[in-house]
Amino acid sequence: MKRLLVALAAVAAFSAQANETLSVAATAVPHAEILEFVKPTLAQQGVDLKIKVFTDYIQPNVQVAEKRLDANFFQHQPYLDEFNKSRGSDLVAVAGVHLEPLGAYSSKFKKLDDVPGGANVVIPNDATNGGRALLLLQKAGLITLKDSSNILVTVKDIAENPKDLKIRELEAATIPRVLTQVDLALINTNYALEAKLDPAKDALVIEGNDSPYVNILVARPDNKDSDAIKKLVAVLHSPEVKAFILEKYKGAVLPAF
Structure with a gap:
């Protein structure tokens, strides 16, 4: 008791x-x-x-x-x-x-150099993460932007696209679901982890710890x-x-x- x-x-x-x-x-x-x-x-x-x-x-x-x-x-x-x-x-x-860190992923290619001309690329459709994705593509040498200091850049701000990448915007949460259907996908880490991707190992390019x-x-x-x-x-x-x-x-x- x-x-x-x-x-x-x-x-x-x-x-x-x-x-x-x-x-x-x-x-x-x-x-x-x-x-x-x-x-x-x-x-x-x-x-x-x-x-x-x-x-x-x-x-x-x-x-x-x-x-x-x-x-x-x-x-x-x-x-x-x-x-x-x-x-x-x-x-x-x-x-x-x-x-x-935002990363670029592919189920078809092991390195960025293998991404072909005319490749289908998906990025988040919200203004900040879309701009963030484009800045990462520029860092990877795939595109050149008119103004690298603008974190809200859009596809209209691409100055050079030597591989003629076909860039489409999708809701961030849905991008992992189409990874096998595209050549390159820019995925937020929270959604990458949910999709059982390992950003440290699977991302072909990823932001550094200097990210804002x-x-x-x-x-x-x-x-x-x-x-x-x-x-x-x-x-x-x-x-x-x-x-x-x-x-x-x-x-x-x-x-x-």
């Missing part, structure tokens, strides 16, 4: 402690996996982390802006800036967490300084999370803190 009372007291203490709910939108890999890793630690600090997984890049921002969710974790600053500009929202970055596209935790001006958000940031920036990222993703995802 005494043991039962002690156990019940422990449960009651834990329940009383985890009394603040924080809802965070995330894409599955690696964002939701990182959040799942920190969830027990946050619970010990009185925060009940609710993770809602999305497969697109639109709804996570929409639902935070509309106060249906508290925060999100899936995007980088250039994407957030473009979203706020196009939607008239005022979402804010709270903290940088990690970098997911650090993935960030995003909230609203009214809640960015809340205790729950602050606790989440502190845990996300802990040595334990850094070790988790390095061990689990083997260089495909890099800590940014």
Whole structure:
């Protein structure tokens, strides 16, 4: 009986402690996996982390802006800036967490030199990741852009295309599904990992760690300084999370803190 009372007291203490709910939108890999890793630690600090997984890049921002969710974790600053500009929202970055290098993949060719003239290439259709993909193609020597300093370049900004690449834009999440149907696909690391690709080994070319596209935790001006958000940031920036990222993703995802 005494043991039962002690156990019940422990449960009651834990329940009383985890009394603040924080809802965070995330894409599955690696964002939701990182959040799942920190969830027990946050619970010990009185925060009940609710993770809602999305497969697109639109709804996570929409639902935070509309106060249906508290925060999100899936995007980088250039994407957030473009979203706020196009939607008239005022979402804010709270903290940088990690970098997911964008890579070029092929199921048909082992190196970029093998990509033939007239090759079919797919890139993300959102402004920031599309520009990011084109900049990577330029870095690989496949195209030349009119203005390399513009991170929002589009296919209309290609100055030289010596291989006459046929570049098409698709929603980022769908690109891994068409990898076998095209010659080259520019894929965000989160979607590459979901598709069981190993960016460190499978990408024919990949961004370096000097990339400006650090993935960030995003909230609203009214809640960015809340205790729950602050606790989440502190845990996300802990040595334990850094070790988790390095061990689990083997260089495909890099800590940014």
